[in-house]
Amino acid sequence: MPLFSFTGRNAHGELTEGEMESANSSSLASQLMEKGITPLSINEIKPKVDIIAELKDKLDIYKVSIEELLMFTRQMSALTKAGLPITKAISGILESIENPLMIRALKDVNEQLESGRGLAIAFARHPRVFSNLYVSMIQVGENTGRLDQAFSLMAGYIDHHRKMSHNISSALRYPTIVISAIIIALGIVNLFVIPRFATFFQANDLDLPWQTELLLNTSNFFVAYWQVILVLMIAAFFMFKRYIATEQGRYKWHKFVLRAPLVGDILLRAYLARFARSFAIAYGAGVPIVQGMGVVGRSVGNDYIAKHVSSMREGIERGETLTRTAGRTGIFTPVVMQMFAAGEEAGNLEEMMTHVADFYEEEVDYDIKTLSDRLEPLIYVFVGILVLILALGIFVPMWDIAQIAGR
Secondary structure, eight states, rough: OEEEEEEEOOTOOOEEEEEEOOSSSSHHHHHHHTTTTEEEEEEEEOOOOOOOHHHHHHOOOOOOOOHHHHHHHHHHHHHHHOOOHHHHHHHHHHTTOOOHHHHHHHHHOOOOHHHHHOHHHHHHHEEETTTTHHHHHHHHHHHHHOOHHHHHHHHHHHHHHHHHHHHHHHHHHHHHHHHHHHHHHOOOOIIIOOOHHHHHHHHHTTTHHHHHHHHHHHHHHHHHHHHHHHHHHHHHHHHHHHHSSSHHHHHHHHHHHHHHHHTHHHHHHHHHHHHHHHHHHHHTOOOHHHHHHHHHHHSSOHHHHHHHHHHHHHHHHHHHOHHHHEEEEEEHHHHHHHHHHHHHHHOOOHHHHHHHHHHHHHHHHHHHHHHHHHHHHHHHHHHHHHHHHHIIIIIIHHHHHHHHHHH
């Protein structure tokens, strides 16, 4: 309801001010009269307009962060464990949520529940908020009557997923910063540094060596066409984004990322840790292994890994063992394959998959900590080459000028 501010006088003639919610100003005036207050002025308080929020809402570009989903899942776990009805629990959580996408989703979930549909079905209507794995886990919780445990398991999984996503971001952050710094340095050298020397060389009418000519011609090209280069770079960026939005482009890009020098192997193990953790959670909750493979494959976050998981699911459907299908993919290490075999033979596959996830996560943590040590030699080599090029191209002619001046 709208919020109004009012001023009036009470039964003793004293001035009274305040704010109240009401359907309209007439309704508020009646409420004040019933309280013995004679209204003098009533004004509606207009809510502050957030232009950026409205634009995001119209363009539908809101996203639910992993932290927001984790907080919601933990709250649902605690409230369902306390025996609170689902609709009442969601209504209570809605009061503390600010994300418009999450608010719309949870309001719709409540409406679906009130109309008699199940919680998993209601969650499945909002794939931008709740993943396939999330929906499957909630469905198992509903079927077994252990919804609080399903939310608790999902909260643990989301927390692990959040940490692994942070590790993946950390693995990519350092090389991204280094490459960006190198590109910026090259741009500054070509646009501002070399042109100053070019003017100096032209004024002294020197016979320049080939390396200097190459530097000057490169710099002249950048100075003359920097607008075109900038436009081409922006166009290439958007074309790349559009390409990886397609199924084929996304698959090729995800495959390339996993084979990139230095960071590719780290990312591969991070995604495999996510797969193992997801599978352990789903399998432990009672999701059938074939269905679990399908759900986990879509939640890994890498299409290249997802395709191999899909091939594993097809092999299991044909009656093959998990160990054999996993070995045929070629993406798991021999140690992990031994853990698969031991888990299947002992009948504790959930525990072994958890150990696999822990194994990969420990390796990823160690590799991320040592990544900067492995990148530093490459950075030194590149900086050395850059300094050598500048020395040969710029400082050799300067040295010739100094010798001529000395003579």
